[in-house]
Amino acid sequence: MSGEQDLSAFMSILIMTIGCLVILLVCNTLIIISNPENLEITSVVRAAYEDEDGSGGFAGVPLFANKAKEPHYIDVYREYVVLYPDKVVVRSADLERKGNPFEEFVNDVAKEKETDYVVLLLRPRSSRTGRKLRSVIRDRGVDVGQELYELGRKIRYGKSVVEE
Numbered sequence: 001m002s003g004e005q006d007l008s009a010f011m012s013i014l015i016m017t018i019g020c021l022v023i024l025l026v027c028n029t030l031i032i033i034s035n036p037e038n039l040e041i042t043s044v045v046r047a048a049y050e051d052e053d054g055s056g057g058f059a060g061v062p063l064f065a066n067k068a069k070e071p072h073y074i075d076v077y078r079e080y081v082v083l084y085p086d087k088v089v090v091r092s093a094d095l096e097r098k099g100n101p102f103e104e105f106v107n108d109v110a111k112e113k114e115t116d117y118v119v120l121l122l123r124p125r126s127s128r129t130g131r132k133l134r135s136v137i138r139d140r141g142v143d144v145g146q147e148l149y150e151l152g153r154k155i156r157y158g159k160s161v162v163e164e
Helices: 008-034 091-095 101-111 127-139
Strands: 070-076 080-081 088-091 116-122 146-147 155-157 160-162
Touching: 008 160, 070 101, 080 091, 080 101, 088 091, 088 101, 088 127, 091 101, 091 127, 101 116, 101 127, 127 146
Parallel strands: 070 116, 116 146
Antiparallel strands: 070 080, 080 088, 155 160
8 A cells, every 4th residue: 555645735835824924024124124224212102201190101201211312302293393391383484494493403412412312202294394304303413213192192391291
C-alpha cells in the first residue's frame, strides 16, 4: 500500500498566508517611508498632563512626556494661534508677515533648542495651520510635538487655567 498524500489544499492556504504577510510588510514600509524623520515628541495619552488633584487632562505638568526638555505651548486654531506663557494671539494672516510674534517665539526657543521644545495643541480644523507651523519650527532645528485638543478643552499653564 502506497502512502502518497495530496498536499495541494495546504499549499493554497500557505500561499494566501504568505500573501497577507507581504501586504503587511508593504503597508508598514509605506508608513515608514511617508515619515522618514519620525522625530515628533508626542503623547497620545489624554492623562499625560496632571491637574492639581492628579486627575490628568490639562497641559502643564507632563507625567509621561519628555522630562529632559522644557515644553513651550502653542494653541493652534484655524484662524489664529495663541503663544504661551504670554498668551499672545497671532492671526493666521499675520503669520505670513516677517517679524511676527510667532517667528520671534520660535527664534527664542531655537536659541535654547538643546533644552526646550515646542508642543502644538491642535484644535479641530487646524491641521493646515498646524502643518505650516510644524514646518517652520522644524526648519529652525527645534523638536516639535503635538496634541489633539477638543474645541472646549481648557489649558492649564503653570498653576492657572486659561479660558478659551
